[in-house]
Amino acid sequence: MLESLPPYAIGSVDKALLILLMIRDRGEVRVTDVSDELGVARSTAHRLLLTLAHRGFVAQDRVSRAYRAGRVVVEIGLTAVGGLDIRRKARRHMEWLAAELHETVNLLVLEGNGTRFIDGAEGDRPLRVSSRTGTLLPAHSTSGGKVLLAELSDEEVLALFPGGLTRVTDRTITEPDALSAELRSVRDLGYGVNHEESTPGLDAVAVCVRDHLGRALAALAVSVPHQRMTQGSLHMMLPLLRSAAEAISQDL
């Protein structure tokens, strides 16, 4: 495994990648393992692991303090295997849902501490939310972001926001405790809502789209003008939203 690098390759990057290969081969590594096997100082080993952890490529076990593969690596792998297909496979279900509800439907994925709108199907009414495909919004301010964040531990969520929770509107959650409570509620209810937290006048409700292993790959959201989001309309939308998300999962 100790080979000469090609010219111009970056040694520190290579070391980080070798750590990921070690994790592939044995499931977990310790700082001292990395230090011994890469032939670097313990402090260097730690800095490499810390950087990998910062981007979610590794996660440290609280009890054993060993590092293992993090969520991001799983996502990349799954994306490479089938993720290019998620938009394609979700498309017809999103169009169905938009037609049923006459509201705009969005497909979102987590990107760092933001949610990227990766596809959309608009409702057919004059007043409607635009699809916003391509937009990156802070995850904690969107319904899709909330359901995806709810899949993480509280610590993982906090680590995504080292600078605190950005205020987007007057209604945005900016207290870490309030976000924890909101995500707890999301976990209990199985859906997340956005009450004008990302855009004034815009509400939304979202559920997760899961793969066969039950992992959340994306979020499916219905975005509505605020005045059209009532308890009644929410109750009407939820079964259809869940049905569409389940149908997408079956297609994956």
Add this chain to the structure above:
Amino acid sequence: MLESLPPYAIGSVDKALLILLMIRDRGEVRVTDVSDELGVARSTAHRLLLTLAHRGFVAQDRVSRAYRAGRVVVEIGLTAVGGLDIRRKARRHMEWLAAELHETVNLLVLEGNGTRFIDGAEGDRPLRVSSRTGTLLPAHSTSGGKVLLAELSDEEVLALFPGGLTRVTDRTITEPDALSAELRSVRDLGYGVNHEESTPGLDAVAVCVRDHLGRALAALAVSVPHQRMTQGSLHMMLPLLRSAAEAISQDL
């Protein structure tokens, strides 16, 4: 996505990981994309990608010259999700096969340019091959290694052996052209054999264990004393070997 790094994090490593996140989000990237979005020179972008490519984390499309996720990322992801389970799930099928054939059965995975024996079920005869679980042997000298290498392109195989093909016994394949021809034969036949190439007096035959997407996760091999490997016994073993590999795949 532009956030401050934690203290002591390594900037160049972080940039490489951001590239992988870009690939997760959009499937592929170009040198200029990376340069523009990370705010680095094109030469730096290229060096980052070249390092990622060297370890198999990205692969460049020959025609479009864009870079996409490489094989290694898929392996790490799959290992993290389910790799710990493959041994458990394979266990009873391996025991069944060992009992049917009265020979030793091995489960192997690729590790760098070697094959790691990750589990084994021994035959019940006095003269038998031991399970060798935990052993790492050069991939080109084992039947399981051959079927796993046959899943790669010739270039990828050669890149795994920059120092050439190690000779393990007098029978080991050491010429790249001979290995290419052998792997072509493996692809045609759907199985690989080892005629005393890893250990004198030891023959073996192997097939791939695939996931639902058809990707090879591991190899399942039957290891036999050389004098017990005849055309007749090979013909008798193959259907049962294939059956067991298929049964493991179904359980994944």
Add this chain to the structure above:
DNA sequence: GTGGATTTTCTGCTATACAGAACAGCATGC
């Protein structure tokens, strides 16, 4: 509470990562 092992934090130093320039490759238009 103590001692040892491991992980994490800090800092001065130097060599590696960087940007910019040149080169190479490719596609398109005239």
Add this chain to the structure above:
DNA sequence: GCATGCTGTTCTGTATAGCAGAAAATCCAC
């Protein structure tokens, strides 16, 4: 076929980022 523009790749001088070593913090077993 040649010129142009764009993109990817190779090269080199430099300064700052990555490094090792030491100190501090944490953890666990006795």
